[in-house]
Amino acid sequence: MKAAPQFADWLSRTNDVTSRFIGAARIPGLINVAGGLPDPSLFPVDALADIAARAIREHPQDTLAYGPTAGNPELREALAAKFRARGVNVTAENVLVTASGSQALDLVGKALIDPGAPVACVFPTYLGALDSWRPRDPSYRHIDLADPAATRTALDGARYAYLIPNFSNPTGHLVDLEGRETLLAAATATGTPIVEDDPYGALYFDGPRLPTLLELSARGTDGPYEGPVIHLGSMSKQLCPGLRVGWVVAAKETIKVLSTAKQATDLCSNGLAQMMTLGAFQSGLIDAVHPKAIALYSARRDALCDALKTHLAAEFEWERPVGGMFVWARARDRSLDLDALVERGVEQGVLVGPGHVFDPLKVDGPALRLNFTLNDEERLATAMQRLKAAMQATRRKAA
Amino acid sequence: MKAAPQFADWLSRTNDVTSRFIGAARIPGLINVAGGLPDPSLFPVDALADIAARAIREHPQDTLAYGPTAGNPELREALAAKFRARGVNVTAENVLVTASGSQALDLVGKALIDPGAPVACVFPTYLGALDSWRPRDPSYRHIDLADPAATRTALDGARYAYLIPNFSNPTGHLVDLEGRETLLAAATATGTPIVEDDPYGALYFDGPRLPTLLELSARGTDGPYEGPVIHLGSMSKQLCPGLRVGWVVAAKETIKVLSTAKQATDLCSNGLAQMMTLGAFQSGLIDAVHPKAIALYSARRDALCDALKTHLAAEFEWERPVGGMFVWARARDRSLDLDALVERGVEQGVLVGPGHVFDPLKVDGPALRLNFTLNDEERLATAMQRLKAAMQATRRKAA
Numbered sequence: 001m002k003a004a005p006q007f008a009d010w011l012s013r014t015n016d017v018t019s020r021f022i023g024a025a026r027i028p029g030l031i032n033v034a035g036g037l038p039d040p041s042l043f044p045v046d047a048l049a050d051i052a053a054r055a056i057r058e059h060p061q062d063t064l065a066y067g068p069t070a071g072n073p074e075l076r077e078a079l080a081a082k083f084r085a086r087g088v089n090v091t092a093e094n095v096l097v098t099a100s101g102s103q104a105l106d107l108v109g110k111a112l113i114d115p116g117a118p119v120a121c122v123f124p125t126y127l128g129a130l131d132s133w134r135p136r137d138p139s140y141r142h143i144d145l146a147d148p149a150a151t152r153t154a155l156d157g158a159r160y161a162y163l164i165p166n167f168s169n170p171t172g173h174l175v176d177l178e179g180r181e182t183l184l185a186a187a188t189a190t191g192t193p194i195v196e197d198d199p200y201g202a203l204y205f206d207g208p209r210l211p212t213l214l215e216l217s218a219r220g221t222d223g224p225y226e227g228p229v230i231h232l233g234s235m236s237k238q239l240c241p242g243l244r245v246g247w248v249v250a251a252k253e254t255i256k257v258l259s260t261a262k263q264a265t266d267l268c269s270n271g272l273a274q275m276m277t278l279g280a281f282q283s284g285l286i287d288a289v290h291p292k293a294i295a296l297y298s299a300r301r302d303a304l305c306d307a308l309k310t311h312l313a314a315e316f317e318w319e320r321p322v323g324g325m326f327v328w329a330r331a332r333d334r335s336l337d338l339d340a341l342v343e344r345g346v347e348q349g350v351l352v353g354p355g356h357v358f359d360p361l362k363v364d365g366p367a368l369r370l371n372f373t374l375n376d377e378e379r380l381a382t383a384m385q386r387l388k389a390a391m392q393a394t395r396r397k398a399a
Numbered sequence: 400m401k402a403a404p405q406f407a408d409w410l411s412r413t414n415d416v417t418s419r420f421i422g423a424a425r426i427p428g429l430i431n432v433a434g435g436l437p438d439p440s441l442f443p444v445d446a447l448a449d450i451a452a453r454a455i456r457e458h459p460q461d462t463l464a465y466g467p468t469a470g471n472p473e474l475r476e477a478l479a480a481k482f483r484a485r486g487v488n489v490t491a492e493n494v495l496v497t498a499s500g501s502q503a504l505d506l507v508g509k510a511l512i513d514p515g516a517p518v519a520c521v522f523p524t525y526l527g528a529l530d531s532w533r534p535r536d537p538s539y540r541h542i543d544l545a546d547p548a549a550t551r552t553a554l555d556g557a558r559y560a561y562l563i564p565n566f567s568n569p570t571g572h573l574v575d576l577e578g579r580e581t582l583l584a585a586a587t588a589t590g591t592p593i594v595e596d597d598p599y600g601a602l603y604f605d606g607p608r609l610p611t612l613l614e615l616s617a618r619g620t621d622g623p624y625e626g627p628v629i630h631l632g633s634m635s636k637q638l639c640p641g642l643r644v645g646w647v648v649a650a651k652e653t654i655k656v657l658s659t660a661k662q663a664t665d666l667c668s669n670g671l672a673q674m675m676t677l678g679a680f681q682s683g684l685i686d687a688v689h690p691k692a693i694a695l696y697s698a699r700r701d702a703l704c705d706a707l708k709t710h711l712a713a714e715f716e717w718e719r720p721v722g723g724m725f726v727w728a729r730a731r732d733r734s735l736d737l738d739a740l741v742e743r744g745v746e747q748g749v750l751v752g753p754g755h756v757f758d759p760l761k762v763d764g765p766a767l768r769l770n771f772t773l774n775d776e777e778r779l780a781t782a783m784q785r786l787k788a789a790m791q792a793t794r795r796k797a798a
Contacts, residue, residue: 005592005629006558007656008513008535014659018468037465045459052671053452060444064639066436069417099498099643102666110534114407115514131663135509135535136407159405193404230404240463242670244498257406260413264530267501270669271641272451 010135017127017357024351031383033304034353036169036325037374042293043240047285048276055275063272070259071097071247072274078281079233079247086211088218090225093252096259099269101199101234101246102128103262108195108230108248109133110261112159120154122163124170124328124358124367126197129162142363145179148186155183155192160230165213167200167324170358170369174322177210184217187228193254199234200324202290205298207322214249226251235277237325238293239286243273296373297325303377304370307384315391316368325373328355331366337398338366344390344397350383409534416526416756423750430782432703433752435568435724436773441692442639446684447675454674462671469658470496470646471673477680478632478646485610487617489624492651495658498668500598500633500645501527502661507594507629507647508532509660511558519553521562523569523727523757523766525596528561541762544578547585554582554591559629564612566599566723569757569768573721576609583616586627592653598633599723601689604697606721613648625650634676636724637692638685642672695772696724702776703769706783714790715767724772727754730765736797737765743789743796749782 021034056063062072070076076092083090098104105128113119113136120141121129143154143161155161161183165175175183187194196213211219217227234246248258262268280286304327305320316329331338338354345352355367372380420433455462461471469475475491482489497503504527512518512535519540520528542553542560554560560582564574574582586593595612610618616626633645647657661667679685703726704719715728730737737753744751754766771779 004590005511005653005656007510011510011656011659014663018662040460040464043459043463045455045463048463049452049455052455053448056444056448056451060442061439062641064442064444064447064641065439066635066640099669100665103664106664111406111410112404128666134663135660191403236465241465242461242463244665244667244669254404257404257410260410261534263417264413264533265502265505265664266499266643267527268643270498270643270672272671273669 008135010137013134014131015357021351024346027346030346030349030351031375031379031386032351033370033372033375033380033383034351035374036371038237038241038293039296039373042289042296044285044289047283048240048280051276051279051283051285052272055272055279059275063275065271067268067271067274069263069268070255071095071269072271072278075274075278078278079249083214083249086215088214088225088249089221089223090249094225094249094255096248096255096262097269097274098246098248098262099266100244101197101232101236102132103244103265104232104246104248105129105132105197107258107261107265108160108232109136109138110265111257112193113138118158120158120161120192122168123361123363124355125162126164126169127357129197130360140361142361143183145175145182148182151182152186152189155186155190157190158192160193160195161187162195162197164197164200166198166210167203167321167326169200169324170326170353170355171319171328172321172324172326173319173328174210180210180213180216184213191228193228193230195230195232197232199232199237201233202238203294203297203325204323205294205301224252230254239277239280239289243276244270245273245277300372300375300377300380301327304372304380304384307381311384311388312391325371327370327372329368329370330364334365336366337394338368340397341390341394344393345387348386348390348393350386350390352387407534409536412533413530414756420750423745426745429745429748429750430774430778430785431750432769432771432774432779432782433750434773435770437636437640437692438695438772441688441695443684443688446682447639447679450675450678450682450684451671454671454678458674462674464670466667466670466673468662468667469654470494470668471670471677474673474677477677478648482613482648485614487613487624487648488620488622489648493624493648493654495647495654495661496668496673497645497647497661498665499643500596500631500635501531502643502664503631503645503647504528504531504596506657506660506664507559507631508535508537509664510656511592512537517557519557519560519591521567522760522762523754524561525563525568526756528596529759539760541760542582544574544581547581550581551585551588554585554589556589557591559592559594560586561594561596563596563599565597565609566602566720566725568599568723569725569752569754570718570727571720571723571725572718572727573609579609579612579615583612590627592627592629594629594631596631598631598636600632601637602693602696602724603722604693604700623651629653638676638679638688642675643669644672644676699771699774699776699779700726703771703779703783706780710783710787711790724770726769726771728767728769729763733764735765736793737767739796740767740789740793743792744786747785747789747792749785749789751786
């Protein structure tokens with residue numbers, strides 16, 4: 001008797017990018033600049049081992065029993081305090097702890113999308129967000145922040161606007177203050193909430209930190225936060241991704257609804273991971289990791305951009321990102337076959353991310369997402385040499 | 400500027416049972432027999448603290464970095480080996496590790512339900528399963544296992560059949576071998592998969608263990624498992640719920656599709672919790688906990704049934720469960736106002752679970768779900784005395 005289940009429709013519309021990449025990443029000697037992984041050398045292994053053992057022994061109920069759906073109350077309060085320190089008037093009731101930033105995206109889709117409903121995004125955008133919302137079957141609109149009237153039109157009637165204002169995945173782009181204000185004005189005019197995804201907000205390498213949309217939307221208001229921003233954060237790029245701890249900060253009513261969606265998703269998050277996060281905040285561990293991450297990653301950003309300039313300036317143009325994990329390299333030849341280039345890259349020993357998977361509306365032309373956080377300077381230079389060879393091979397095959 | 404998001408339609412069809420109960424459970428002196436919590440005295444706190452610290456120090460990549468979506472490969476293999484020992488020919492590729500049994504239900508709904516599609520359940524059934532599938536908006540049919548023809552009709556065209564054959568939540572009922580074979584025959588005849596939810600399978604107090612539907616469906620077959628059963632398990636009732644580790648065992652194709660759904664849900668599970676689960680299996684910790692749990696819980700089952708007999712035999716009838724966590728007490732007065740009884744119960748200092756939330760098709764009449772795992776014998780006896788007083792108060796108000 002062979003199983004022949006009828007699977008849900010949305011599964012016929014998925015992509016296998018991630019699994020193909022995981023397969024390719026196993027090839028020996030391949031340099032992977034396609035992913036978005038932090039450098040494991042930054043994980044404070046011994047400190048986390050101590051924190052974990054102590055948390056279980058001293059708080060067996062919080063770590064081993066079922067916990068509240070919305071998260072450990074102390075962690076919710078600790079997160080609220082961090083946002084209050086930046087001028088956002090929030091309490092624990094404005095905070096939902098999630099089992100990763102990815103789960104926060106899933107919950108946003110569950111709570112806010114009905115089949116066919118419009119969602120407005122700044123494209124190209126995060127593939128994982130598009131993946132997480134596919135089961136809810138939204139329709140998409142592009143937000144062009146350079147055009148305030150078009151931004152307002154894009155938001156009008158949309159369930160929410162989505163963007164990563166700090167060093168977007170995949171483009172590494174930092175939305176400037178004017179763009180942030182344009183978006184908030186459109187949200188105010190239309191009543192459409194903004195989902196501000198901020199996994200990279202701690203990774204500012206150069207220049208002053210810009211206020212988040214959450215902070216901007218709280219300015220000049222009294223009383224508890226009731227603004228339009230649904231702000232998502234995560235431990236993955238601040239400490240380590242294996243904990244699977246993220247959070248949402250938003251108006252209380254929105255947090256209540258997202259908690260209902262979380263109850264329907266996993267009842268509650270892992271208690272130990274939440275206690276470890278709390279311990280990492282309270283012990284100063286996270287504050288100690290930040291400057292190390294910034295020093296390591298900004299040097300690698302420089303190395304990648306230097307190697308691009310040396311080997312590929314004639315082929316690509318790019319913005320030097322002032323933070324985050326990615327460089328977005330646009331092909332000067334707008335007819336370049338990106339999939340062919342990715343294949344030639346694997347043959348040459350470098351794995352790069354094809355841009356079109358982040359850009360279903362084809363807002364941008366052929367481009368690559370290049371990650372600079374996982375590999376050291378030497379490997380990044382080698383990767384760009386190999387990419388140059390792949391580019392030449394692609395041209396030869398096309399000719 | 401006040402947030403006014405438009406929330407998804409399904410949120411208007413949720414219930415607040417769980418949150419009302421969490422609120423009521425905070426009342427001092429209240430005895431809670433409404434929930435489904437394991438006794439925390441069974442958690443092997445020190446052993447888990449040691450396992451956690453060692454796992455982080457010795458396996459920082461497995462515990463702190465991103466892991467494979469389908470789960471830690473060693474844990475998948477260890478789980479496969481457990482099922483092979485019971486005659487089911489499975490490998491790691493037949494196993495998906497989930498972030499709790501609840502997540503497994505969410506993934507089943509995502510992967511198998513399109514809006515409006517029929518799902519067949521043995522009602523009354525687990526409230527958390529109904530909650531997890533509500534965002535997918537299925538329609539429901541009841542399966543009456545006593546009637547093979549009706550069972551086949553219920554399964555015909557349904558996306559799947561769902562049941563908890565071992566000590567169902569809420570009824571505590573053990574589906575006998577005949578019922579299991581009826582269901583499998585219907586699955587074979589219709590091609591409809593069976594979702595076998597088995598969180599309580601380790602909690603057999605009396606009598607021989609019956610083969611799971613997974614085991615039955617694998618009998619007499621050669622080669623890797625390709626049967627119709629999607630088997631769900633969890634650590635929550637075997638070791639502790641705070642880890643949030645569950646699993647799915649099914650045909651490889653189904654596991655692949657569920658992995659795609661998981662990738663869209665949280666990318667991957669907490670690595671440390673998976674390593675702790677593996678460590679708890681390998682060190683024999685779980686095997687050591689099982690007999691303690693069975694001794695503790697079967698004595699409490701006896702105490703609850705004795706107290707019911709002493710105080711409430713005229714009001715309720717019930718089946719003495721041979722395992723699990725619940726007694727299902729059916730009111731002899733089929734017009735009893737259950738919600739009123741629950742309210743009077745809170746006034747008397749006992750919280751009981753109203754049966755109708757598990758029974759949206761009204762297959763059964765007024766009943767209570769009574770949990771016997773969290774409270775000791777004395778408290779259970781007191782709880783039933785209080786329930787008797789609540790019953791008398793309900794009658795006085797109705798008169």
